[in-house]
Amino acid sequence: MDKDSLAVIETLNRALAESGLSQAAFATALGTSASRFSTYRTGSTKPTAQFFLRAGRIARALHAAREYRIMTAPATATAIREAHDEEWAWRMLLQGRDHLRLLLRRRDGSEAAWEAAPGTTGHPGFDTLLAVLTAHEFRTAGEEPPGWSKVEALADPWVPEHPFLDRDEIIEQTPDYLARVNIFVPARDLVTA
Incomplete structure (x- = not known):
């Protein structure tokens, strides 16, 4: 050779x-x-x-x-898959998304950690949501989203249960970029401190 x-x-x-x-x-x-x-x-x-x-x-x-203990897309997918309940899965998803935001703000190439395609979360809704949130954050930062984040809409609507809102309120309060892929989550549930 x-x-x-x-x-x-x-x-x-x-x-x-x-x-x-x-x-x-x-x-x-x-x-x-x-x-x-x-x-x-x-x-x-x-x-x-x-x-x-x-x-x-x-x-x-x-x-x-x-x-630096920064979550990546593969680490986020694993954390969601291993979550002991859906509430913890949501926390892991949002923590991963917040870490992506941090990396995108650095503008030093470290966001490449999120170009790494994740394995499955074990849930089609979370798989699609992770991809769509990733694409949204890259676009918001003026960057080209990674290829793995370009996904098709879910065949059936995913409207996770909400403790305070009924189905119609959830749908009404969902951002367009999520509704386009048949995921319905109120915008306020995507805000972290």
């Missing part, structure tokens, strides 16, 4: 280790399959230059986020 191919393999292996994710999770974060990523790591398939650079950039951002 030539020196350049060996350097690519070594760099991808280092990126995987730096990401702190399993091979399958890092492959998902990069938008590919674990088996495809494995072929890049063995040298049997050569990644594109774009993929190669993206892997390094996202791995560095994931590493930095972990060091």
